[in-house]
């Protein structure tokens with residue numbers, strides 16, 4: 069295409085864009101009027117709410133009419149408010165589309181049709197009033213997949229009515245900013261190298277961006293796959309797993325908009341900072357955000373008052389910093405053992421035994437005295453029909469105990485201690501009782517029976533005192549799960565475990581920890597599983613889709629637990645086996661085991677091998693650390709830099725120098741340290757010299773473009789420049805840490821610099837000299 073033809077093409081596209089924007093402008097005006105009117109309507113309904121309902125409670129019939137009339141008004145109001153929300157959402161979409169109505173065009177000739185159709189693809193659809201002609205198709209519409217899946221040539225797309233076949237005659241990518249067409253590119257199957265170059269070459273943001281205009285074919289297949297119950301994505305670092313997960317959520321919300329709400333989708337993310345990092349993608353696409361949490365946050369509230377819980381970050385800190393601890397290898401073995409599915413089977417085996425004997429209960433006390441002994445509770449439990457499940461039997465025991473408590477409550481009212489406590493009742497409580505008595509009294513002078521007064525006051529005192537006992541009984545707190553868990557561990561007979569060198573020590577240590585009310589991270593899920601199997605699970609059936617990002621760090625046991633907790637949900641699991649940083653992950657391939665929890669035909673699997681995050685130079689460098697099977701996107705930058713320093717002073721002065729060079733002041737920089745402690749020391753040194761933030765495990769956001777961050781919290785994040793604080797052999801030498809080291813190096817988008825003292829880490833040994841620079 070020569071310059072003239074190009075200018076003509078640009079003109080024609082601009083002309084169409086102008087028309088569409090004008091149309092959108094009209095739509096916005098109409099909607100604004102409608103929204104304004106609705107707002108006034110809703111205001112009026114609220115204002116006149118009580119005038120429009122006739123309140124009459126004289127008799128049951130009148131009361132029921134009153135109720136119906138209130139209900140009708142409330143429904144009217146909530147219907148108005150729903151329509152209002154819908155229109156406001158539409159308005160927000162149109163506002164965004166007015167700036168850039170679309171980003172792609174495909175001319176498609178359907179088989180058997182005379183004329184081709186121009187399909188323009190954008191973040192939302194715009195159609196004429198009747199909904200026949202689409203000026204813009206939503207990127208999630210079936211026809212839009214032509215844009216992501218095909219270049220010019222034969223093509224087809226799926227619709228609910230069947231497959232539509234034909235030919236793509238032309239495919240273009242348009243860059244439209246503030247209503248102006250800046251570029252038009254002809255593109256093949258891979259969507260616009262030029263645009264991708266621009267997008268990927270730009271700076272990192274504190275918030276992740278949507279990739280809607282440049283989704284690649286292999287990513288599109290994952291986004292649109294609605295088959296199966298479990299979708300597993302193994303993707304190399306920077307291959308777009310998180311991006312794909314978020315686009316997929318937006319896709320599912322659109323395709324199932326009648327049946328799926330954003331709060332029925334749950335995303336498990338690795339840490340609170342990551343939660344915030346990805347939170348803007350769905351709103352940018354015009355969707356409400358899904359529910360987001362970390363696995364730790366999800367499970368901890370189920371136990372927190374009972375134990376001091378270790379979190380995964382503290383566990384990792386221990387694993388990477390406490391190698392000198394005499395109990396270190398025993399702990400690692402313990403972590404591995406408790407992460408497996410066979411460990412879950414051990415618990416199941418023990419649960420079977422408990423059906424017929426061995427349950428452990430706690431005595432129940434009232435005012436320092438045992439009112440139900442553990443042995444009596446046990447006897448009551450095992451007297452029940454043994455074909456009933458344990459949770460059912462516990463429920464029945466709880467009911468029996470409750471009945472007894474009611475009798476005790478009555479008896480206690482007559483005891484002496486109650487009288488003493490009545491004396492101590494505070495004024496406000498007494499006042500309430502007296503008012504109640506006065507209201508009850510039939511005597512016109514307001515006199516009431518003092519016996520009744522005594523009865524009320526005594527009942528009140530006992531009721532208050534005994535409430536804690538009732539709570540214990542209702543919550544099944546009389547069950548001694550801690551001891552049952554310890555007993556279960558002690559009774560493990562399987563050779564798979566008993567042959568572990570430190571087996572006895574592991575069990576003893578766990579028991580001691582639990583006695584001291586501490587629960588290690590590796591024990592939390594097994595403990596909760598046992599608790600759920602005994603008491604009955606509080607499963608969540610509202611969630612229809614669960615997404616697990618950074619899934620390589622979940623243990624098979626945790627996967628099985630999640631599956632149990634969300635019995636009706638479909639699972640999308642995304643991860644990279646090369647980035648497994650938890651100690652348990654060296655034991656078993658959690659992805660393979662995860663598959664075994666589902667039927668073969670329920671599982672869909674994808675592999676992503678192309679990395680979009682980092683420059684070709686960084687990808688080639690990091691490939692030498694671990695993963696050979698990565699294809700870099702063709703974007704160039706400087707070679708990674710390996711800086712040898714002689715002293716700590718030199719290391720810090722080199723870092724400060726790099727942070728303050730004017731040509732490098734733009735964009736985000738992460739100084740990645742191995743541990744929390746190292747990060748703290750680096751931060752303390754730097755804070756008086758540059759504006760810098762320290763990222764801790766609970767950090768949810770940061771406001772400076774230079775951050776100091778411990779290795780494991782950098783997971784899932786990306787930065788324009790990464791400085792690895794200490795890539796010395798002294799710091800990274802154990803084979804188990806290779807994946808952690810790989811993970812931190814792959815956080816860099818444009819530049820990577822590694823500092824080391826004395827000897828560099830052996831993980832860099834296989835990287836050819838030409839792939840990096842040295843000082």
Ligand SMILES: Nc1ncnc2c1ncn2[C@@H]1O[C@H](COP(=O)(O)OP(=O)(O)OP(=O)(O)O)[C@@H](O)[C@H]1O
Pocket residue numbers: 264267268277279282283284287303304305306307308309310311312644680681783784785786814
């Ligand atoms: N199709 C695409 N178009 C534009 N950018 C993309 C595309 N795919 C991925 N990216 C970009 O590549 C970077 C890495 O993506 P993302 O964080 O989703 O990868 P990931 O596989 O989750 O990485 P990791 O496992 O290393 O955390 C992001 O900046 C993302 O915007």
